[in-house]
Amino acid sequence: MRKIFLVEDDPGIRDTLEILLTTEGFLVQSFGAVAEFNRRDKSILPDLFIFDVMLPDGSGTDLCSEIKGNEDSQNVPLIIMSAHADLEDISYECLPNDFIPKPFDIDDLLLRIDKTLNTY
Known part of the structure:
Protein backbone atom coordinates (compact mmCIF):
# COMPACT_ATOMS: atom_id res chain seq x y z
CA MET A 1 0.00 0.00 0.00
CA ARG A 2 1.41 3.38 -1.01
CA LYS A 3 1.80 6.00 1.71
CA ILE A 4 1.06 9.72 1.40
CA PHE A 5 2.05 12.42 3.89
CA LEU A 6 -0.41 15.31 3.65
CA VAL A 7 0.13 18.73 5.26
CA GLU A 8 -3.07 20.81 5.09
CA ASP A 9 -4.31 23.20 7.76
CA ASP A 10 -7.96 23.36 6.66
CA PRO A 11 -9.67 20.49 8.54
CA GLY A 12 -12.42 20.16 5.91
CA ILE A 13 -9.98 19.81 3.02
CA ARG A 14 -7.64 17.60 5.08
CA ASP A 15 -10.46 15.24 6.13
CA THR A 16 -11.89 15.11 2.61
CA LEU A 17 -8.51 14.29 1.09
CA GLU A 18 -7.79 11.71 3.77
CA ILE A 19 -11.12 9.93 3.14
CA LEU A 20 -10.78 10.18 -0.64
CA LEU A 21 -7.20 8.91 -0.74
CA THR A 22 -7.86 6.14 1.78
CA THR A 23 -10.82 5.01 -0.35
CA GLU A 24 -8.44 4.93 -3.33
CA GLY A 25 -6.19 2.51 -1.45
CA PHE A 26 -3.56 4.87 -0.06
CA LEU A 27 -2.31 4.92 3.51
CA VAL A 28 -2.56 8.60 4.50
CA GLN A 29 -0.87 10.33 7.39
CA SER A 30 -2.09 13.91 7.69
CA PHE A 31 -0.76 16.91 9.56
CA GLY A 32 -2.40 20.28 10.23
CA ALA A 33 0.75 22.34 10.73
CA VAL A 34 4.50 22.43 10.10
CA ALA A 35 5.30 21.74 13.77
CA GLU A 36 3.10 18.65 13.74
CA PHE A 37 4.75 17.45 10.51
CA ASN A 38 8.20 18.02 11.99
CA ARG A 39 7.33 15.73 14.92
CA ARG A 40 6.66 12.79 12.58
CA ASP A 41 8.79 9.63 12.61
CA LYS A 42 11.45 10.76 10.13
CA SER A 43 12.65 7.20 9.61
CA ILE A 44 9.44 6.55 7.63
CA LEU A 45 9.39 7.91 4.09
CA PRO A 46 6.14 8.15 2.16
CA ASP A 47 5.69 7.46 -1.53
CA LEU A 48 4.39 11.02 -1.96
CA PHE A 49 4.25 14.33 -0.07
CA ILE A 50 1.34 16.75 -0.57
CA PHE A 51 1.78 20.20 0.99
CA ASP A 52 -0.50 23.22 1.14
CA VAL A 53 1.44 26.48 0.64
CA MET A 54 -0.09 28.58 3.40
CA LEU A 55 0.11 26.95 6.82
CA PRO A 56 -0.52 28.54 10.23
CA ASP A 57 3.08 28.17 11.38
CA GLY A 58 5.07 28.13 8.18
CA SER A 59 5.00 27.43 4.50
CA GLY A 60 4.60 24.36 2.35
CA THR A 61 7.24 25.77 0.04
CA ASP A 62 9.73 25.85 2.93
CA LEU A 63 8.83 22.22 3.70
CA CYS A 64 9.29 21.42 0.01
CA SER A 65 12.78 22.94 0.05
CA GLU A 66 13.67 20.95 3.18
CA ILE A 67 12.42 17.68 1.67
CA LYS A 68 14.14 18.29 -1.68
CA GLY A 69 17.34 19.32 0.11
CA ASN A 70 17.48 16.21 2.29
CA GLU A 71 19.48 13.33 0.84
CA ASP A 72 17.07 10.73 2.29
CA SER A 73 13.89 12.30 0.90
CA GLN A 74 15.01 14.29 -2.15
CA ASN A 75 13.75 11.64 -4.59
CA VAL A 76 10.29 11.31 -3.04
CA PRO A 77 7.78 13.07 -5.31
CA LEU A 78 6.07 16.13 -3.92
CA ILE A 79 2.90 18.00 -4.89
CA ILE A 80 2.14 21.55 -3.75
CA MET A 81 -1.46 22.80 -3.49
CA SER A 82 -2.56 26.42 -3.15
CA ALA A 83 -5.54 28.69 -3.54
CA HIS A 84 -3.40 31.82 -3.42
CA ALA A 85 -0.29 31.03 -5.46
CA ASP A 86 0.57 29.36 -8.73
CA LEU A 87 3.55 27.32 -9.87
CA GLU A 88 5.31 30.39 -11.20
CA ASP A 89 4.99 32.08 -7.78
CA ILE A 90 6.56 29.19 -5.90
CA SER A 91 9.05 27.76 -8.41
CA TYR A 92 11.81 30.04 -7.16
CA GLU A 93 11.30 28.69 -3.62
CA CYS A 94 11.04 25.00 -4.39
CA LEU A 95 10.60 22.68 -7.32
CA PRO A 96 7.63 20.39 -6.67
CA ASN A 97 6.89 17.53 -9.03
CA ASP A 98 3.42 18.98 -9.60
CA PHE A 99 1.22 21.88 -8.54
CA ILE A 100 -2.53 21.67 -7.93
CA PRO A 101 -4.54 24.89 -7.71
CA LYS A 102 -7.42 25.10 -5.23
CA PRO A 103 -10.26 24.59 -5.54
CA PHE A 104 -9.36 21.33 -7.21
CA ASP A 114 -1.32 8.73 -10.10
CA LYS A 115 0.84 10.40 -12.76
CA THR A 116 3.27 11.77 -10.18
CA LEU A 117 3.62 8.41 -8.44
CA ASN A 118 4.15 6.57 -11.72
CA THR A 119 6.58 9.09 -13.20
CA TYR A 120 8.96 9.77 -10.32
Whole structure:
Protein backbone atom coordinates (compact mmCIF):
# COMPACT_ATOMS: atom_id res chain seq x y z
CA MET A 1 0.00 0.00 0.00
CA ARG A 2 1.41 3.38 -1.01
CA LYS A 3 1.80 6.00 1.71
CA ILE A 4 1.06 9.72 1.40
CA PHE A 5 2.05 12.42 3.89
CA LEU A 6 -0.41 15.31 3.65
CA VAL A 7 0.13 18.73 5.26
CA GLU A 8 -3.07 20.81 5.09
CA ASP A 9 -4.31 23.20 7.76
CA ASP A 10 -7.96 23.36 6.66
CA PRO A 11 -9.67 20.49 8.54
CA GLY A 12 -12.42 20.16 5.91
CA ILE A 13 -9.98 19.81 3.02
CA ARG A 14 -7.64 17.60 5.08
CA ASP A 15 -10.46 15.24 6.13
CA THR A 16 -11.89 15.11 2.61
CA LEU A 17 -8.51 14.29 1.09
CA GLU A 18 -7.79 11.71 3.77
CA ILE A 19 -11.12 9.93 3.14
CA LEU A 20 -10.78 10.18 -0.64
CA LEU A 21 -7.20 8.91 -0.74
CA THR A 22 -7.86 6.14 1.78
CA THR A 23 -10.82 5.01 -0.35
CA GLU A 24 -8.44 4.93 -3.33
CA GLY A 25 -6.19 2.51 -1.45
CA PHE A 26 -3.56 4.87 -0.06
CA LEU A 27 -2.31 4.92 3.51
CA VAL A 28 -2.56 8.60 4.50
CA GLN A 29 -0.87 10.33 7.39
CA SER A 30 -2.09 13.91 7.69
CA PHE A 31 -0.76 16.91 9.56
CA GLY A 32 -2.40 20.28 10.23
CA ALA A 33 0.75 22.34 10.73
CA VAL A 34 4.50 22.43 10.10
CA ALA A 35 5.30 21.74 13.77
CA GLU A 36 3.10 18.65 13.74
CA PHE A 37 4.75 17.45 10.51
CA ASN A 38 8.20 18.02 11.99
CA ARG A 39 7.33 15.73 14.92
CA ARG A 40 6.66 12.79 12.58
CA ASP A 41 8.79 9.63 12.61
CA LYS A 42 11.45 10.76 10.13
CA SER A 43 12.65 7.20 9.61
CA ILE A 44 9.44 6.55 7.63
CA LEU A 45 9.39 7.91 4.09
CA PRO A 46 6.14 8.15 2.16
CA ASP A 47 5.69 7.46 -1.53
CA LEU A 48 4.39 11.02 -1.96
CA PHE A 49 4.25 14.33 -0.07
CA ILE A 50 1.34 16.75 -0.57
CA PHE A 51 1.78 20.20 0.99
CA ASP A 52 -0.50 23.22 1.14
CA VAL A 53 1.44 26.48 0.64
CA MET A 54 -0.09 28.58 3.40
CA LEU A 55 0.11 26.95 6.82
CA PRO A 56 -0.52 28.54 10.23
CA ASP A 57 3.08 28.17 11.38
CA GLY A 58 5.07 28.13 8.18
CA SER A 59 5.00 27.43 4.50
CA GLY A 60 4.60 24.36 2.35
CA THR A 61 7.24 25.77 0.04
CA ASP A 62 9.73 25.85 2.93
CA LEU A 63 8.83 22.22 3.70
CA CYS A 64 9.29 21.42 0.01
CA SER A 65 12.78 22.94 0.05
CA GLU A 66 13.67 20.95 3.18
CA ILE A 67 12.42 17.68 1.67
CA LYS A 68 14.14 18.29 -1.68
CA GLY A 69 17.34 19.32 0.11
CA ASN A 70 17.48 16.21 2.29
CA GLU A 71 19.48 13.33 0.84
CA ASP A 72 17.07 10.73 2.29
CA SER A 73 13.89 12.30 0.90
CA GLN A 74 15.01 14.29 -2.15
CA ASN A 75 13.75 11.64 -4.59
CA VAL A 76 10.29 11.31 -3.04
CA PRO A 77 7.78 13.07 -5.31
CA LEU A 78 6.07 16.13 -3.92
CA ILE A 79 2.90 18.00 -4.89
CA ILE A 80 2.14 21.55 -3.75
CA MET A 81 -1.46 22.80 -3.49
CA SER A 82 -2.56 26.42 -3.15
CA ALA A 83 -5.54 28.69 -3.54
CA HIS A 84 -3.40 31.82 -3.42
CA ALA A 85 -0.29 31.03 -5.46
CA ASP A 86 0.57 29.36 -8.73
CA LEU A 87 3.55 27.32 -9.87
CA GLU A 88 5.31 30.39 -11.20
CA ASP A 89 4.99 32.08 -7.78
CA ILE A 90 6.56 29.19 -5.90
CA SER A 91 9.05 27.76 -8.41
CA TYR A 92 11.81 30.04 -7.16
CA GLU A 93 11.30 28.69 -3.62
CA CYS A 94 11.04 25.00 -4.39
CA LEU A 95 10.60 22.68 -7.32
CA PRO A 96 7.63 20.39 -6.67
CA ASN A 97 6.89 17.53 -9.03
CA ASP A 98 3.42 18.98 -9.60
CA PHE A 99 1.22 21.88 -8.54
CA ILE A 100 -2.53 21.67 -7.93
CA PRO A 101 -4.54 24.89 -7.71
CA LYS A 102 -7.42 25.10 -5.23
CA PRO A 103 -10.26 24.59 -5.54
CA PHE A 104 -9.36 21.33 -7.21
CA ASP A 105 -11.34 18.81 -9.21
CA ILE A 106 -11.26 15.44 -7.44
CA ASP A 107 -10.79 13.44 -10.66
CA ASP A 108 -7.97 15.75 -11.76
CA LEU A 109 -6.35 15.48 -8.32
CA LEU A 110 -6.41 11.67 -8.47
CA LEU A 111 -5.01 11.68 -12.02
CA ARG A 112 -2.18 14.01 -10.99
CA ILE A 113 -1.34 11.88 -7.95
CA ASP A 114 -1.32 8.73 -10.10
CA LYS A 115 0.84 10.40 -12.76
CA THR A 116 3.27 11.77 -10.18
CA LEU A 117 3.62 8.41 -8.44
CA ASN A 118 4.15 6.57 -11.72
CA THR A 119 6.58 9.09 -13.20
CA TYR A 120 8.96 9.77 -10.32
